[in-house]
Amino acid sequence: MADTIQVRASERIDEVKLLAFLKKQFPELPEGELEITQFSAGHSNLTYCLRIVDFEAVLRRPPLGPVAKKAHDMKREFTILSALHPYFPDVPKPYVYIEDSSIIGSDFFLMERKNGIVLDTHFPKDTYNTEVLARQISEKMVDSLVALHAIPYEETALKNIVKPEGFMKRQVQGWTERYEKAKTAELDEVSTLTTWLQENVPINQESTIIHYDYKLNNAMFSQDYTEMIGLFDWEMATVGDPLADVGVAMSYWMHMDDPKILLHALGGPPITTLPGFYTREEFIMRYAEKSGRDVSNIGYYITFAYFKLAVICQQIYYRYVKGQTQDDRFAQMDKMVAALIKQASKAID
Structure with a gap:
């Protein structure tokens, strides 16, 4: 069951700049096209799945438009993940926080992509008991x-x-x-x-x-x-x-x-x-x-x-x-x- 959707038109990010950044940040990145999809759940921060061949990562950024003071603090969330991951493995492993807004239009951070089952309104098809x-x-x-x-x-x-x-x-x-x-x-x-x-x-x-x-x-x-x-x-x-x-x-x-x-x-x-x-x-x-x-x-x-x-x-x-x-x-x-x-x-x- 897919947990991502095509990126909403109003929430697209610059693939060219992002790919250039990823190649610089991860020297052993495989050659290939950058595929970007979006996690549809949530109404606050925007969350994307990045995939290049077998490499996957999750990108988190603030919502578009003006935001309330102290809200949607990417650096703070990255700090929290960094502090908790060693104690609580359910926390995705954080990779890097980027304050530079010239890449995708805001600061953002990258973290581990986890794969499993997320439940919302129903069980996956053919689930028993x-x-x-x-x-x-x-x-x-x-x-x-x-x-x-x-x-x-x-x-x-x-x-x-x-x-x-x-x-x-x-x-x-x-x-x-x-x-x-x-x-x-x-x-x-x-x-x-x-x-x-x-x-x-x-x-x-x-x-x-x-x-x-x-x-x-x-x-x-x-x-x-x-x-x-x-x-x-x-x-x-x-x-x-x-x-x-x-x-x-x-x-x-x-x-x-x-x-x-x-x-x-x-x-x-x-x-x-x-x-x-x-x-x-x-x-x-x-x-x-x-x-x-x-x-x-x-x-x-x-x-x-x-x-x-x-x-x-x-x-x-x-x-x-x-x-x-x-x-x-x-x-x-x-x-x-x-x-x-x-x-x-x-x-x-």
Whole structure:
């Protein structure tokens, strides 16, 4: 099952300049044409697959048009990959970060190309025993998150680029400010929601490495699903409250009774709605059991995760409204924002 598509017309990159760079960067590169395809998932940074004969690499660059300050920081993401790869082999091996924008029009980095199965809305054709596999995959998702949170961040380069103290308070304030800056309409629930989030910030003394965009279609599995072999999209990774990571994971871990607009955001209900996959409650309980952490306040983190996701969608919609991107996938993103705000408000209860 192909995991890439032809590069979108508006997101093409200069093949001639890129090939010249690759030949200089990798002296033993085989002779041949550069084939560029694009990973279709995701709505933020742009990700491409580069292939020359049997050589493959993945290129990550910021989205087109103006971007928010400190957002889409390629150098930071490259630093995170470099710090974590020795501890967590699911992290793609980083190759090189290039600040020079003359090659493809922005800075970018190259990393290892991993091959396996990424799940979105359905299992690959001719996959059997899906209920058994669904439970197995659910367990792997929980256990990998627990393993990530167990990495001693103080022993990595992340200790130099993070500020764990006061993490959740800063998060609530920061994402509220981002929403206000990207706002295109007034939603009645937002004021009540943000006030509640500000007044109920949990007090937590523990800080761990968090992925902060942990979801099934950011993970890659072996052909028999016995191992997670890849975890991608580390742009939001940092050091902070581990339960914030669980909250984000649960905002993506859909149930069939979730709002229809959220279920069909990727074109069809996410695969987690199929029989055999953990419920959110089962995911949280296994996490508590494996990590030994108290999850009694997880409702707060899930509420915040829905709000954070709403802000991300609002920022994307703002860029679309302002003509900074012409991607038609974003035309109805305001409806996603409204649905996520309602979902966050419901999660308070």
